[in-house]
Amino acid sequence: MSTTVSPGAVTAVPEIGAAAPAARRLPAEDGRRPxxxxxxxxxxxxxxxxxxMLPFVWLISASLRPREYVFAPGFLPTPFAPDNYAEAWRAVPLVTWLLNSVVVGxxxxxxxxxxxxxxxxxxxxxxxxxxxxxxxxxxxTMMLPFAVTMIPTYLIWSKLGLTDTQVPLWAGNLFGSAFYIFLLRQFLLSLPREYFEAARVDGASYPQLFWKLAFPLIRPALLVAFVFEFKASWTDLLKPLIYLRxxxxxxxxRGLKVVLDRFGYGGEQQWEVVLAGSVIATVPMIILFFLAQRHFVEGIATSGRKG
Incomplete structure (x- = not known):
């Protein structure tokens, strides 16, 4: 310990890196609720x-029942009919649609x-x-509904000859999104500016500041933006309806719309196939969230601390 002498008093000052003395915890400072x-x-x-969770539990249960028991009361799949999923795989090209969603998303x-x-x-x-x-x-620009720009955007892709392709489903995102710009800016503002100034003094260019300094530091916020947009693309029906034939x-x-038209209303009334396809479309998003949950929550929490 080093000491600093002042008139009439001697104050102990801990050295740099030395452990600070443990503070006395008062009962009122415990912070534990009753x-x-x-x-x-x-x-x-x-x-x-x-x-x-009840709607999803019912969805899984109903997808595992025979056709005549799909809408029976209760949450137990009785009688048990797991062949509904095999029927769904055989009836429509679910594998192709699943891969298309992964690529586009x-x-x-x-x-x-x-x-x-x-x-x-x-x-x-x-x-x-x-x-x-x-x-x-x-x-x-977040105040502009999609319906306002839908027709001009379609005309642009039509002039480029890219309708009936998957390009319009994702290429518009190359111009950024106001919501994600706001989210990532808030995260960047929480970083000390001295980091970037020191890198500039060392000769780093602006692209290097972004890729080598900012990009690794804002990884949780980037993951939040990625998961949000992947989910938005995964559940988007309007764009595939407009552009894909x-x-x-x-x-x-878009494939589930075909399944609903073919096996649901106005079709063969095979609701077990419709429900099985819905479960197959839902499970990947649940898995993605659980895999990214820790970083996902961290990115949202940190982005809200600034501004």
Missing amino acids: RWQRVLFVAALVGAAVIF SAAAAAVTISSAWVAFGFAYFRFPGRNLLFGLVLA NEQLYTLP
Whole structure:
């Protein structure tokens, strides 16, 4: 320990790197809620989780029943008919649609994540006149509904000869998204500016600042943007309905529309096939969320701390 002498007092100052003395914890500083509050909180969470899970549990149960028992009351799949999934695989090209959704979703998520990160880095790092006004205009584009730009966008892709291809489903994301630009900018603003200034002094260029410094530091926020957009692309039905005509290019939502038309209303009333296809389309998103859950929650929490 080193000491600093001042008139009439001697104050102990810990050395750099030395462990600070343990602070005395008062009973009021424990921060633990009373047991009844914790029990009530956990019970509320469990109740909410059960309510949100009931539709999916029913979906799985109904997809495992014979046709005449699909809409029977209860949550147990009795009688048990797992052959519904084999019938769904045989009836339509689910494998092709599944792979198409993975390709389109990955391309759309990667395109919007990288492009939005570039724009967000510019708004977070550079200081220039009108920056806040320009950023406000970018955010204002979120107020435009898709229906406003749907026809002009279709005419552009039609002139380029790219209708009935999967390109319009993801290539528009190369121009970024206002929501993800805002999300990533908030994360970038939480980083100390001194990191970037020190790198500039060492001779780093602006692309190097982004790829070698900012990109690794904002990885949780990038993962949030990627998962959000992948989910949005995975569940998007409108764009495939507008642009795709070839059944071999269909994504899962567009394919499920075919399944519903063929086996549901106005079709053969084979609802067990429709429900089995719905489960197959839902499970990959659940798996993706559980794999990315830790980084996903961290990215959302950190992005909300600044601004």
